[in-house]
Amino acid sequence: MDENKSKRSDLDIANEFDRLFNEIPEPETDEEIREFLVESGYDPEALKAQGREFVHNLIATNWRFVSSNEIDEAVTKIDEVPTRKEWSRSQLTKAIQKLSAALTIGGKQPSLAFRNLEELTDSDLAVILQELEYKARASGVDFDLSQG
Numbered sequence: 001m002d003e004n005k006s007k008r009s010d011l012d013i014a015n016e017f018d019r020l021f022n023e024i025p026e027p028e029t030d031e032e033i034r035e036f037l038v039e040s041g042y043d044p045e046a047l048k049a050q051g052r053e054f055v056h057n058l059i060a061t062n063w064r065f066v067s068s069n070e071i072d073e074a075v076t077k078i079d080e081v082p083t084r085k086e087w088s089r090s091q092l093t094k095a096i097q098k099l100s101a102a103l104t105i106g107g108k109q110p111s112l113a114f115r116n117l118e119e120l121t122d123s124d125l126a127v128i129l130q131e132l133e134y135k136a137r138a139s140g141v142d143f144d145l146s147q148g
Helices: 010-023 030-039 042-063 068-079 089-105 124-137
Strands: none
Touching: 030 042, 068 124, 089 124
8 A cells, every 4th residue: 555645735624624624515694694603503693792892992093093093182182292312321221121120011012012122222111101101191000200
């Protein structure tokens, strides 16, 4: 027996699944879709509600769905926070770490959590701190940078 004949590549297996799925007739009307979902053990109304909630949360938490006016307003508010350019690199780094921890505890994990701060310029650090301070204030997260 030739052992290689029984072995199939991932592509062969994927093509076989594709062929099988193409043989399953797709529902064409809303009623056929509803029947298919019910027969498969799903509640169509619950799925609809979950889908709406998912899309609502996606839109609410993704800046790509924000209007340019809202972005301009946020930039204006961020610019109201001091940039602390007079602080040393050490003070900026400590303050960023402190604010990141406060935001994490407050459930508002900052997107820069895994960024290597050592590779950034002092100016970059000052801007990151400014944005974190804005986010903390806007989220109602308590923080104290007096120890810088």
